[in-house]
Amino acid sequence: MLFLGGDETQNPFFDETDEDTTWNTDGVTLKQLLADYETRCARSNDIVAAACT
Secondary structure (H helix, E strand, O other): OOOOOOOHHHOOOOOOOOOOOOOOOOOOOHHHHHHHHHHHHHHHHHHHHHHOO
């Protein structure tokens, strides 16, 4: 389901075929991971705000 004209390719996904229980970041820094998380949180807040109006 897409909200506010979102792009479905931007949704996070998990490879369920990988039995490794560790989280791999493919060399992405903690700073970038946190920035991406903040961006996704802001997007979620926008979606909820639009749905509640």
